[in-house]
Amino acid sequence: MSGRIVGLIAAAVLAIVMTLAAFSILIDSRRTPAPQSTGVATVGGPFTLSGTEGQEVTEKDLLGKPSAVFFGFTFCPDVCPTTLFELASLMEQLGSDADRINFVFVSVDSGRDGPKEMKEYLGAFDDRIIGLTGTEEQIDVVTKAYKVYYARVPVEGGDYTMDHTASVLLMDSNGQFFGTMAYEEASDVMLAKLKRLIGEG
Structure with missing residues (x-):
């Protein structure tokens, strides 16, 4: 061959x-x-903050019910009062179903917002809104867990304001991310989202 x-x-x-x-x-x-891929964003996680009575509150205290979580500060001139007023209005529209959601306001201003200030501030909207605050380190932890942006911004006269994420984060009863409500989103759209959160979350 x-x-x-x-x-x-x-x-x-x-x-x-x-x-x-x-x-x-x-x-x-x-x-x-x-x-x-689960398709669920990694939002939320462990934190330790203080409630309006000075009590310790962790992420575990919010489990068992879905939550609508908003980050802001009591000296906020527009976004925060507008959003909290809207949340209070939505709570009223939900009636007794509002008690099936944790409505949570977390301050990003450790320098001015203590438990007392948070309690007085939220009293102008709805006393069922859970107010949480903490040290700068504690706020860093919770904002990183919830993927929330915030920054201290100096203003004239040596004072400062806070820049921060304006969306409301929706979490299910297991502490998993469910969705968001945008700043100044249509009220009927937000109401529908909360009802869906109650039904599915």
Whole structure:
């Protein structure tokens, strides 16, 4: 048998082997399930803050009921009072179903918002809203867990204001992210979202 024929046979055998190997890899890839995404954003997590009576509150205290969580501060000139007024109005529209949701206001201003200030401030909206505050370190922890932005912004006269995320975060009864309500979103849309949160969360 000539060397040319032997070479052709060897090349053919090699081609068959490579084809079988490729086919085997393709079959294995189809058998192996691809990594699945839950589609749920990683929002929420452990925190320790103080309630309006000075009591310790953690993320575990919110479990068992869905929650609508808003971050702001009591010296806020517009976004916070507007949002809290809207939440109070939605609570009124929900009637007794409002008690099936934790409405939570977390201050990002550790320098001016203590438990007493939070209690007085929230009394102007609805006393069922849970007010939480803490040290700068505690606020850093909870805002990072909930993927919330905030920053201290100096103003004239040596004072400061706070820039912060304006959305309301919706969490289910297990502390998992459910959705958001945008600032100045239509009231009927927000009401529908809360009803869905009650029904599904």
